[in-house]
Amino acid sequence: MTTHDCRDRARMLGSYLDGELEAAKLLEIDEHVGDCETCREETQLLRAMRGSLKRVVRMPAPAGLRDRIGTAMDAERTRGDLRADAEADAMGTKAPLVSLSSWRTMVPLATAAALALVWGAATRSTQPGSTEARAGFGDDLLAELVAEHSQPLPLEAKDAESVRGLERYVGVPVRPGMFERAGLNARLVGARVVPLHSQRAAMLQYVLTTGTDTRRVSLIVYDAQKIEIGTANLTPREVGTAEVRVGREKGYSVAATQRAGVGYLVASDLDPDKSAQLAAAVYDER
């Protein structure tokens, strides 16, 4: 074999080793490699390099990454389901949404029953506001927040100490009794770390009792220096001395406030005024 033949064939050696040659070419190259020392050595060198590349490139993902991605995928699926629900709702093809499967496990049965009633009412009330809700859909923040609130992931921290411990994941203080000083009857159910704009935030879930009315409230605490929330769909409002931004999404109300570099987001099925007061109450506490 001449060098000239080898040059013509050299480009095929890779395809030959990759198993990408058609039968006729494969036989031709096979025969050539048997005869030609240079091409034989080249194929063996290519094989050796392939082995080295595998050793160099393959590496296990860091331990925490799998969990982080699992959580992020869960949250994304929840959002996707919400979008699907919104579409189904808009088409009138879907039964009223009563999604308590995870929440039910966290509250006493009696409360859950009361909650289901409240929820049914809240779901029905989304119909008139559907245009408004759609307008807010472009803002990921509202959708994210409402997704976390309406279909919460299992809670990680259920006692005061482990709730405080979330600080080390989110980088800002997390206190169990965020609403205590406001004189509200808010019972902490639990908390967990949630993704918010690709960063970590803490979500605390409360059951708020006013007379016989029981509602649940989600409070997200995040590092306002790391996570910048879009406020395009939120209206500024003053509650006492606190500055709060308020909005609606899918029949839920959302209120945002900040203090000392810490951001707070309240999501509830209360009306926006109440959510604003809750956000302000967090503000006053600090």
Place this chain on the structure above:
Amino acid sequence: MSTSLPDTAADPFAEEAITHLDAMYGVACKLTRNPTEAEDLVQDAFVKAMRARQQFHAGTNLKAWLFRILTNTFINKYRRGGLERSVLDGPDADPLADGWVSANTMRQLRDPEMLALMPIVEGEIQKALDALPTEFRLAVVLCDVEEFSYEEIAQIMGCPIGTVMSRLHRGRKLLQRALYNHALALGIVKGEEQVGTTAPQATKTADLASYRARKRGAA
């Protein structure tokens, strides 16, 4: 349909997707050359996959689909508009002549004696790989490490199969040259006259020139 349990184990799609995490991470490290960015890239890709899951056809190749998302995410987010340009700027201006080292030298490069030097050699391969233009690096990694078919790589990279083949060929040649130069520096192999920058013999020059001319004409 919307009230599935909120944990990954209850979702077959998420469960199967996450089995490719290590492979995705390894390739992401090679794309970004930065472990922290690789983590972000992989997370973005998985979240996008979740968002676009309706577009995935069950029974088709999930791994290739995920890698396509990974590649697109990398191009869009980390190197917006950079991929095509670097093809033109790449070292293609100086293509290597095929058969540029002798059988003897190639044998030395992969000789059992080299095994003792394996960590050094593989460190060099790592460096050489990192130095490759992204599309060569990606093609080589997808083919040699993840063992995707040419057709799958073409889909992942969004280019024709012929382009995949030429990227693979050029990428591998560049790796060989880096390895050879390294071995030469270490004194593992002896220099060969026709290689690289050393003055080639007259006949070789003619061959090389005509080879390049043919290549340009074909391209």
